Amino acid sequence: MKDMKRNLEDITNKLKNNNIRPSHQRLKVLEFLDNNRIHPTVEQIYHSLYDEIPTLSKTTIYNTLNTLIEAGLVRILTIEDNEVRYDIRTDTHGHFKCKSCGNIYDFEVDMDLVEVKGLNGFRIYTKDVYFSGICSKCLEQEDGAKIFDKVI
């Protein structure tokens, strides 16, 4: 209870600090991203908030996300064709997509030590890492041989 309120206050301040009016819709979108760290799509966010906000428009989700991205509070993930996802974590971290369940996991990676060849004289601003494979849950649940045979 208290945590919920505190959290909402934090989110409100987060918006205010970035000169973004803390409207009901914006608070709900940011709260959803904070509570559901699943790198959701626009569709997922819209569908999840629709019960609470029956007048909600999908355009508002797009507008809000673009506003949040511009302010650096959210970042966009385009790890695969035809699915754009949104991440409330903006610090450097890697992403793993499970080919079986489709879930996207965060992982920690230190790219500072990685050696690269062919970028002499280049100025690097961002480093993104994207892995894919089968997550531990899917490996446990499903039959090992089955997964091994699956065409990837």
Place this chain on the structure above:
Amino acid sequence: MKDMKRNLEDITNKLKNNNIRPSHQRLKVLEFLDNNRIHPTVEQIYHSLYDEIPTLSKTTIYNTLNTLIEAGLVRILTIEDNEVRYDIRTDTHGHFKCKSCGNIYDFEVDMDLVEVKGLNGFRIYTKDVYFSGICSKCLEQEDGAKIFDKVI
């Protein structure tokens, strides 16, 4: 001259070896990807081949690329929202996108040595790396201070 012919023969064999009929359009698409390592978009490929093949349809470009991807001869790059690109290199390598000129460069990276936390029990199949910043050409050409001030 001779190299061109040889190259075309190689491309034809490449298709045949993968049970893909070496049609005129397919040869031209693959040849373009081989000769122009710029990670082109569908639009770029279409536009470049249109002079040679006036009857060319954009659907053919899509069909051909999907066929080549399925055969593992080409891979798709979705390093940024709203631009899908295609790469004839299918071996593991990194990509750098210049925020100034928009060009995408290949670079060599050894991901085997990279340490990650949070993927215990995961089976990893692919590892992709995507950097962004300013390329050496743009740094040389433009005024340093100007680039530094530019909002990224």
Place this chain on the structure above:
DNA sequence: TATAATATTGTAATGATTACAAATTAGAAA
């Protein structure tokens, strides 16, 4: 050459995102 299988083409359909203007809401001022 004749035939059947496959590829190409043009057009229509789909789906995600954006543009835009009207309606609503939030925040400051009175």
Place this chain on the structure above:
DNA sequence: TTTCTAATTTGTAATCATTACAATATTATA
């Protein structure tokens, strides 16, 4: 609290990339 104005939300239309589909053309083989 009420009023006023600017910002936000909403619904609809427009745009753009990609795919579906059927007709036409091409290829491989006999």
